[in-house]
Amino acid sequence: MRTGKPAGVAVARSGMGVDAGSASAPPPGSLTPGGAPGRRSRSAPGSRGDSLVYGVLLTPYGIAMIVLAVAALVFGVALSVLNIDLLAPAPTAFVGIDNFKAAFSDPTFISSLERSIYFFIVPVLIQVGLGLLLALVLQSWRRSSAVQALLLIPMFVPPVVSGLFWKLIMTPNLGGLDALLGVLGLPQPSWLDRSTSALAAVTIADVWEWYPFAFVVLFAALRGLPEEPFEAARVDGATEWQILRKITLPLMRIPLTTAFLLELVNALFLLPLIYTMTGGGPGQSTEPLDYYGFIQGFQYFNISYAATLLVVVMAIVLIPAFVLARRLRREVVAR
Amino acid sequence: MEKPISRRRFLGTASKAIATASAGGAVAGVVSACGGSGKAAKPKTSGKPKGSITVFADANPQGQGLQSLIPEFQSQTGIKVNYQVLSELDITQKATVALAAGNGTVDVTWGGLSEKPAWVKAGWVEPIDDYLTARNLVGPDLNTSDFIPACWKATEDGGQHYGMPTLLDTNLLMYRKDILSKHSLSSPPATIDDLMSACEKVNKSPLPAIALRGARGVHSNIWIFNIFYYGLGGTYYTGQRPGGAVPSGRLSADMKTAAGLKGLQTYTDFFKNGYTPSGSASWDYPETSGAFKSGKVAMLVDDVAFGLEMSDALGSKVGFALAPKGPSGLFPGFDTQMWFLAKGSSNKEAAIKFMAWSTSPAVQARAGRQGKYLGVTRQSTLKAHSFHKLFAPDLVSAYTRSLPHLDINHFVQTPSFNVIGDYMSVAVNQSISGGNPTSALAQAQQQAVSYLASHQA
Numbered sequence: 001m002r003t004g005k006p007a008g009v010a011v012a013r014s015g016m017g018v019d020a021g022s023a024s025a026p027p028p029g030s031l032t033p034g035g036a037p038g039r040r041s042r043s044a045p046g047s048r049g050d051s052l053v054y055g056v057l058l059t060p061y062g063i064a065m066i067v068l069a070v071a072a073l074v075f076g077v078a079l080s081v082l083n084i085d086l087l088a089p090a091p092t093a094f095v096g097i098d099n100f101k102a103a104f105s106d107p108t109f110i111s112s113l114e115r116s117i118y119f120f121i122v123p124v125l126i127q128v129g130l131g132l133l134l135a136l137v138l139q140s141w142r143r144s145s146a147v148q149a150l151l152l153i154p155m156f157v158p159p160v161v162s163g164l165f166w167k168l169i170m171t172p173n174l175g176g177l178d179a180l181l182g183v184l185g186l187p188q189p190s191w192l193d194r195s196t197s198a199l200a201a202v203t204i205a206d207v208w209e210w211y212p213f214a215f216v217v218l219f220a221a222l223r224g225l226p227e228e229p230f231e232a233a234r235v236d237g238a239t240e241w242q243i244l245r246k247i248t249l250p251l252m253r254i255p256l257t258t259a260f261l262l263e264l265v266n267a268l269f270l271l272p273l274i275y276t277m278t279g280g281g282p283g284q285s286t287e288p289l290d291y292y293g294f295i296q297g298f299q300y301f302n303i304s305y306a307a308t309l310l311v312v313v314m315a316i317v318l319i320p321a322f323v324l325a326r327r328l329r330r331e332v333v334a335r
Numbered sequence: 336m337e338k339p340i341s342r343r344r345f346l347g348t349a350s351k352a353i354a355t356a357s358a359g360g361a362v363a364g365v366v367s368a369c370g371g372s373g374k375a376a377k378p379k380t381s382g383k384p385k386g387s388i389t390v391f392a393d394a395n396p397q398g399q400g401l402q403s404l405i406p407e408f409q410s411q412t413g414i415k416v417n418y419q420v421l422s423e424l425d426i427t428q429k430a431t432v433a434l435a436a437g438n439g440t441v442d443v444t445w446g447g448l449s450e451k452p453a454w455v456k457a458g459w460v461e462p463i464d465d466y467l468t469a470r471n472l473v474g475p476d477l478n479t480s481d482f483i484p485a486c487w488k489a490t491e492d493g494g495q496h497y498g499m500p501t502l503l504d505t506n507l508l509m510y511r512k513d514i515l516s517k518h519s520l521s522s523p524p525a526t527i528d529d530l531m532s533a534c535e536k537v538n539k540s541p542l543p544a545i546a547l548r549g550a551r552g553v554h555s556n557i558w559i560f561n562i563f564y565y566g567l568g569g570t571y572y573t574g575q576r577p578g579g580a581v582p583s584g585r586l587s588a589d590m591k592t593a594a595g596l597k598g599l600q601t602y603t604d605f606f607k608n609g610y611t612p613s614g615s616a617s618w619d620y621p622e623t624s625g626a627f628k629s630g631k632v633a634m635l636v637d638d639v640a641f642g643l644e645m646s647d648a649l650g651s652k653v654g655f656a657l658a659p660k661g662p663s664g665l666f667p668g669f670d671t672q673m674w675f676l677a678k679g680s681s682n683k684e685a686a687i688k689f690m691a692w693s694t695s696p697a698v699q700a701r702a703g704r705q706g707k708y709l710g711v712t713r714q715s716t717l718k719a720h721s722f723h724k725l726f727a728p729d730l731v732s733a734y735t736r737s738l739p740h741l742d743i744n745h746f747v748q749t750p751s752f753n754v755i756g757d758y759m760s761v762a763v764n765q766s767i768s769g770g771n772p773t774s775a776l777a778q779a780q781q782q783a784v785s786y787l788a789s790h791q792a
Contacts, residue, residue, distance in 0.1 A: 107782075279550060284765075
């Protein structure tokens with residue numbers, strides 16, 4: 001079922017693409033940082049001196065990250081506790097958690113929250129499941145490189161383009177999807193005109209856009225699994241299904257967690273897809289919380305309320321992402 | 336409990352650092368400007384404005400038609416114009432943020448009747464009356480009485496004028512003469528009931544009967560829906576007559592009425608009965624006008640701006656008539672698009688010079704020819720044979736017969752309408768997509784009540 005080479009074990013075990021072998025000492029005769037052949041550097045790789053150099057080199061990047069990520073986050077939270085509404089100008093005032101209280105008594109917030117949770121769960125599960133399935137199928141196929149490249153294409157299509165592309169496909173009498181379904185004798189829903197089918201349409205487009213991410217992670221990990229447990233299982237007469245359940249999936253725990261984590265982050269990039277495909281409609285049936293925040297901010301110009309909604313979105317993503325990241329770290333350390 | 340803090344202190348601690356990030360910077364500007372209002376001081380004119388100005392123009396036929404004439408203005412005046420053509424949705428968002436920031440990002444911006452109340456109330460745009468007497472800026476023969484009266488009046492708020500009208504928008508019924516006559520309809524439908532009957536007759540023989548906007552948005556479905564809603568007696572606010580002004584004082588929502596429901600149900604019926612093309616509940620004007628232009632529907636109720644395009648594409652097969660009227664009257668829709676002068680502009684004289692030049696009769700006629708639109712705002716331009724001969728006679732006739740019915744409250748002239756109208760647009764979109772009109776309207780009403788309660792506190 002699998003053709004992985006033991007040489008790649010370190011890649012898979014770290015789950016993060018870091019080869020432990022790369023940290024070994026340079027071979028005799030190679031040029032060391034000191035410049036003299038065969039002489040050991042005063043600061044050998046991994047030594048305190050190296051750490052200092054790495055630290056100094058990474059500092060500007062670290063500062064930029066803090067300014068761009070953390071400061072923007074703090075600014076968002078700061079806006080959420082003020083009362084800035086451009087259509088009802090009033091002196092800027094601190095209102096504490098009033099915006100959050102207002103959100104939880106706003107029916108549109110509740111329905112958008114439900115949709116956000118749906119988009120953080122359903123497409124993510126399908127993307128990881130589909131990515132794993134394709135990785136399992138293709139890793140046993142020796143001449144699969146062209147197919148692999150094709151499968152990666154959606155990931156490189158900008159979400160706005162992909163939204164327009166799917167909108168065209170799903171437009172009756174234009175995109176051809178209804179004609180294809182008709183030929184196959186299947187029902188031809190007016191995809192974007194009904195609440196349930198519009199939600200399904202956005203889910204399909206979202207899965208199409210981001211499943212390659214899970215596929216890449218899982219495919220690389222599968223290729224790096226050690227041979228020995230699989231050979232031993234086959235010698236013992238295990239079926240392919242038993243091998244998958246008892247060996248492959250347990251060995252893939254770290255890459256699967258990584259894939260879930262990355263897909264969860266990708267679920268945040270849904271806004272352009274919804275904007276171009278459905279505009280949140282029909283009604284508000286495909287409007288997740290970030291889209292509702294966008295409407296509040298850029299259509300109703302209720303800046304503080306929009307920031308409040310986006311703080312809630314961040315909390316929804318950060319909590320599971322934090323749990324997954326902790327779990328990932330524990331597993332890596334344990335290995 | 337609200338605990339006031341000074342805006343300066345807030346910005347001093349948080350915004351300054353964060354404004355270095357581009358997105359944060361924009362919002363910080365907004366924060367710093369919010370709440371600013373008040374009258375402009377009487378301007379002093381220097382005589383010869385120079386420098387550069389930034390103009391946000393809509394990607395409509397007027398905005399595009401004018402674009403090719405900009406170099407002429409630059410060479411005549413020496414004023415450099417950074418002319419940015421943006422889609423309607425983008426320009427509304429971008430202009431609002433830029434005006435709120437008040438930092439001179441924009442000098443002149445496109446805006447319509449749905450933007451005016453909020454922008455004026457917030458004090459982001461400046462009255463232009465005092466500049467109009469400066470002949471060195473507006474030219475020796477500026478004649479505001481030459482503007483179509485409804486357009487010039489539409490720029491007014493509290494006795495002051497806030498804009499120069501650039502484009503008049505209203506709606507017409509466009510129909511395929513060949514298809515209607517095939518079904519023995521000798522004249523186009525004049526009322527909403529006639530239109531429904533005509534749809535029943537011509538539907539799918541051979542084309543879907545009609546294209547109507549379904550997509551959510553005040554500028555999308557509400558622009559067309561209000562023809563039916565007001566025509567059947569619907570209102571948005573208590574004390575408002577259909578399509579009329581709101582009473583002064585505290586406002587309350589008044590959408591969940593028998594007349595309002597009738598309006599929503601009737602609009603829904605066009606979709607529910609299958610008179611509109613399949614999948615059109617999410618269509619906006621590019622799709623509706625595109626469907627009619629490419630010969631895929633028999634009738635279209637939409638903007639006069641598309642008139643010439645339709646004539647070019649369909650030739651003598653296309654006819655034009657007034658939008659359908661209801662028992663409460665004819666409400667064809669009215670939006671005057673105009674140039675607003677940004678309060679934060681650092682080159683107001685150049686901005687005024689540009690506004691006056693681009694709305695002058697000669698430039699309007701040339702931009703109208705370039706952009707192929709009939710909705711010029713100058714009476715002299717519209718009456719000029721050299722201009723209106725470009726358009727089909729029944730298009731000009733239907734358009735001019737619409738003019739007496741224009742009311743600036745098609746988009747109700749109160750700042751809350753942008754939000755209340757959007758609630759209604761969600762209800763329309765939900766209802767035409769198979770939802771229940773009664774519950775959709777009830778939801779819009781409930782949202783409107785809650786919004787007005789919190790925004791009039």
